[in-house]
Amino acid sequence: MSSIKITATALAAAITTIFAASCSVAKEPIQIIPAAVITNPEKVELGKMLFFEPRLSKSGFISCNSCHNLSLGGVDALPTSVGHNWQQGPINSPTVLNAEYALAQFWDGRAKDLKEQAGGPIANPKEMGFTHELAVETIKSIPAYQASFASVYHTDNINIDHITDAIAEFEKTLVTPNAPFDQYLLGDKTAINEDTKAGYQLFKNRGCVRCHNGPAVGGTMYMKMGLIKPFHTDNPAQGRMAVTGRESDQFVFKVPTLRNIELTYPYFHDGSVWSLADAVNTMADLQLGQALTETETSQMVAFLNSLTGEQPQIVMPILPPSTSKTPIPVPFSK
Amino acid sequence: MSSIKITATALAAAITTIFAASCSVAKEPIQIIPAAVITNPEKVELGKMLFFEPRLSKSGFISCNSCHNLSLGGVDALPTSVGHNWQQGPINSPTVLNAEYALAQFWDGRAKDLKEQAGGPIANPKEMGFTHELAVETIKSIPAYQASFASVYHTDNINIDHITDAIAEFEKTLVTPNAPFDQYLLGDKTAINEDTKAGYQLFKNRGCVRCHNGPAVGGTMYMKMGLIKPFHTDNPAQGRMAVTGRESDQFVFKVPTLRNIELTYPYFHDGSVWSLADAVNTMADLQLGQALTETETSQMVAFLNSLTGEQPQIVMPILPPSTSKTPIPVPFSK
Structure with a gap:
């Protein structure tokens, strides 16, 4: 570990x-x-x-x-x-x-x-x-x-x-410390490059940070998916409405963490988008009503990639064998 | 590792x-x-x-x-x-x-x-x-x-x-050294108990060792499954015949390793037997035409359990992310 x-x-x-x-x-x-x-x-x-x-x-x-x-x-x-x-x-x-x-x-x-x-x-x-x-x-x-x-x-x-x-x-032990962006926050100004810094400024100035904040860069609140323009999907998930029963909670989801977002494709609750640049542009459009230039998108992606931290080093557990009392697995019945 | x-x-x-x-x-x-x-x-x-x-x-x-x-x-x-x-x-x-x-x-x-x-x-x-x-x-x-x-x-x-x-x-690195039986072979006469030693003697004297031998306690030869009496199974595998085309190779399989047999249930090529004692008795009957007493079976099982070695300690690899050129997985089409 x-x-x-x-x-x-x-x-x-x-x-x-x-x-x-x-x-x-x-x-x-x-x-x-x-x-x-x-x-x-x-x-x-x-x-x-x-x-x-x-x-x-x-x-x-x-x-x-x-x-x-x-x-x-x-x-x-x-x-x-x-x-x-x-x-x-x-x-x-x-x-x-x-x-x-x-x-x-x-x-x-x-x-x-x-x-x-x-x-x-x-x-x-x-x-x-x-x-x-x-x-x-x-x-x-x-x-x-x-x-x-x-x-x-x-x-x-x-x-x-x-x-x-x-x-x-x-x-709880599965955390990813020491991302380049963390090192930057801790005072190492060389830990991320200029594009990444520009991306972070955009991330703050354009409003992404209103939802994606805190240590996990997300996970601190619920927000509607498709705030300004609707999100089109075949996925039937209704979001918070399924929990609260409130109509106003339709398509409201927990804001996902952006930590290690480079690794956690495909994106959104329906997993419909494979490219991080596409996901950034979709978010900017649907949630903030903004269009990003190609340079801005790539700066934003550079910032997001700086959130990839040290992955947990897991020694695979050796699992103890079943006994005659262990229920036999049933892989092939429905 | x-x-x-x-x-x-x-x-x-x-x-x-x-x-x-x-x-x-x-x-x-x-x-x-x-x-x-x-x-x-x-x-x-x-x-x-x-x-x-x-x-x-x-x-x-x-x-x-x-x-x-x-x-x-x-x-x-x-x-x-x-x-x-x-x-x-x-x-x-x-x-x-x-x-x-x-x-x-x-x-x-x-x-x-x-x-x-x-x-x-x-x-x-x-x-x-x-x-x-x-x-x-x-x-x-x-x-x-x-x-x-x-x-x-x-x-x-x-x-x-x-x-x-x-x-x-x-x-090739996935080996399991230092089983109690290995320690015994290396000279530590206390590494296995008397039942285990008795099981090993039975294993040799009853003829199991004719097929299950070598460092892996198996894997050194092919042998017919159902040598003396036929093995009844729904599994359609024909064994070596599928490779050689020879009728005489029907139901002839590679003799499996018995190392870590305690962990590798269910047994036989059709995975039909969950209990090691049952597997031992079936082998004795079908391959050697012998019946074991309850004590003998349990001694044999004690010996087999002494073949469980040190399992490889594997640190899970951290896999690099896909790119836009990576073929997208297709889990749900047939």
Whole structure:
């Protein structure tokens, strides 16, 4: 894992970094992403195992990492995901990287946090296609998991809350510090070039930053997709309206993070746009009623590419074998 | 990676280990698996990226690791694999761990080595469903891959042979040394218990070792499945006959490795048996015409479990992003 294990030195360094950042860039609308500070490495390790655990799916084939692939910026890089029985997912998989910084989870914010989110795909018939009951039975049937949950949660009665809590604890470590733009914010004026700086000025001056702000450069609010001009899509997602029931929330989505946006194509909730330049121009047009020159677009893209941080270095977990009590995966029944 | 990088000290240690093994256990039909010695780390790293590269599939969703999951003993732990468009694979996925020790690849030995094997699933319409041409075009379109192939293969004209060669180079490092049984072979008589030792004696005395021998405890020969009594299965695989055309090769398969057999359930080419004890009894019955007592079966299982070695510690590769020239994945057309 890239994440630092907590030691006095590391903690001091992290605090210094955060303090330095808050002093030097207090007036910037974007803040640095600090490295993860792991206070419970055993829980994180357990969560990592579960994140990579295909036996949390009906097929035994799909894990969290299938659609939030940590080799690919925490996404599957597909318009919409492949689910159980090759069903087409309803919406573009958001990145798990820096997801903890969002005010809520899923595009429509229907889960209040990472823990609540983690339970969704396991039981979604179009995603992992399992049930929470079978997921618990599977994990309970494996002695190494029993021992690990006993140690971390002091229980011999594992439930779905333990499972999703551990997954969330792992996901909280999936941050991407030290992007060139972070280094710039921390005072290294040579960390990004002039085009990138110009792009950042445009990003602020044209109004992008009104929605895309904070440490994750997004995730701090909900906003209508198609604010000034409508967004045309075949995707049936209704956004926040599905959660609040309010007509005014139609097509209102959580503003996505722009961190690592270079890696998390295709763009928008329908995954319809593959080029970052196209996405920038579409946003400028539909959300801000503006047209960018070619130079401006390329400066904006340069700025966005400077948000690619250090990716988590994940040692793949070695998962313990099933036992005679483990439910047998059912990949090929519907 | 678990594999040792080559240094003078490490090489000396490896040579000593191998020498010690060959001296002390010269008469044993099973030999230790030594740790991998990496002579070209850059090629191995490139191969690792490609092993985890879902863009080598039509869907952009399936990589080598999907069915040879390094979190799961190098298999998918399913009877037969899930392929493109959720097609059911024809045969149980053999483990990639220690695969280099086999005389040939695939159950029917139709690929002479790991390199030749690696090209198969990419272009198999039931597996990754891609073409070698599109795989090459995909890799060529990504500057980081271009640079890596230029450095490793001194070429700016990447072809499928380069791609499969790199994958094979990575796979050669996927060995599992230091199993308790290896420690026993190396002279540590306390590394395995009395049941395990009894199981090993049975394994030799009952004749299992006639087929399951060598460093991988298998992979050194072909043998008919159902030698004494027929093996009943719905699986249509014909074995070596499909390669040689000889009637006498019907149902003749490569003898699988028993290393890490604890992890590589379900068993046999049709993946029909989930319990190792059941598999042992079936083999004893069909191949050797013998019945084992309950005690003997459990001793045999204890021996087999002592073949679980140290699993490769794999740091997940961070894959470089696609470009505007990269073919767009097509997960949902048939």
